[in-house]
Amino acid sequence: MSTTRERTGGARSLTERVDSTTLLLAVCLVPLAAFFLVVWVVPILYALGMSLFEAPVRNPQFVGFGNYVAVVTDDGFVNAFTNSIVYAVSTTVLSLLLGLGLALAINQRIRGGVALRTLMIFPYLLPTLVVIFLWKFVLDPNIGILNQYLVDWGLFEEPIAFFSTLTWAMPAVVITSVWKFASFAFFILLARLQSIDPDLYERARVEGASSWQAFRDITFPHLRGAILIILLVRGIWMFNKFDIIYLSTRGGPLDATTTLPIRVFEIAFEQVAFGQATALAGVMFFFLAAVAVVYFTVFTPAEEVTG
Known part of the structure; x- marks a missing residue:
């Protein structure tokens, strides 16, 4: 009982x-x-x-996928989409490489590493407008420091208006973005580097491994998950980035730096076609969603980070 x-x-x-x-x-x-x-x-x-309505705010008329067809077949779509890919990929990869290089250097306890680590946060904290003013001053064809050195060293015959030329406008915007956002990758990778057991490197040295072999077999496997996360998150952010390009070039000259976010702004507030603007934003959303699905299908970032 x-x-x-x-x-x-x-x-x-x-x-x-x-x-x-x-x-x-x-x-x-x-x-x-x-x-x-x-x-x-x-x-x-x-x-x-x-996005399924024509003039959805004032006089909504259902047009189905007509807005999507209109924005995708528009003459400026391919150019804006290509610029978005170029801008997102170049800024993300260059920010990653710069952040990785600096993180590896500081992790080796170089002289001045603490000061450099402190300084790395300032570009990220500066307002975007201040960053634009700074780089427009540096790249100015009349009083810019960089132009002066390029001419003095004989690399160019005359100063270049970087933000105003078809050839150099996109590189100038990319350089500005990398300078501001490289610290994002830097701090993530430095934190990951400092979590690696130093005994692993000591054992590798005892066994005669070179610096490259130690990086390939120890450092990179520990950083791989963080690198994948940076590529995904930073890539999405930069694909959707609006302020740096708009404040520096307004998408010019001659649409040389017009990306999809800039194009959405133009359609919405210059052409006052909110239905098409939201349709183009929808195209961006579905594209990035597809990229994210492929990313999480091919990679396993959670296992990479904890592995």
């Missing part, structure tokens, strides 16, 4: 614990789900819904 009561009491206690856990999960997850629904899902669905 006592054994039966003990079993009944144990089952009841287990049921009460399960109920308490379920209640706790419900209390925590329901507000989170509601926040996710209100902040993310509803705006996305509303924007995608607007």
Whole structure:
């Protein structure tokens, strides 16, 4: 009889614990789900819904996928899409390489490493407008320091208006962006480097491994997950970046730096075609969603980071 009561009491206690856990999960997850629904899902669905209407704000008329067809077949779409890819890939890769190089150098305890690590945060903290003014001054054809050195060293015969020429406008915007955002990769990679066990390098030296072999077999495998995360997150951010390009070149000259975000702005506020603007934003959303799906299908960033 006592054994039966003990079993009944144990089952009841287990049921009460399960109920308490379920209640706790419900209390925590329901507000989170509601926040996710209100902040993310509803705006996305509303924007995608607007893209199916002509003049959705003033006089909405349902046109289905007509807006998508219009923006994709527009003469400026291919140029803007290509510029977006070039800008996102170049700034992301160069920021990663610069951040990686500096992180490896500082991790070796070089002289002045602490000061350099402190200085690396300042470009990221500076307002974008200040960064634009700074680099427009540096690259100015009349008083710019860089132009002066390039002419003095004989690399160019005359100063170049970097932000105003078809050839150099995109590189100038890329350089400005890399200078500002390289610290993002730098701090992530430096934190990952400092978590590697120093004994691994000591064993590699004892076994006669070169610096390159140590980087290939020890450093890079530990950094691979962080590098993949930086490529995804930074790539998406730079693909959607608007302010640096708009403030420095307004998409010019002759659409040389016009990216998809700039094109969305032009369609919405210059052509006042909000339906097509939201359709183009929808194209960007679906493209980036596809990139993210492929990324998480091919790679396993969670295992890479913890591995």
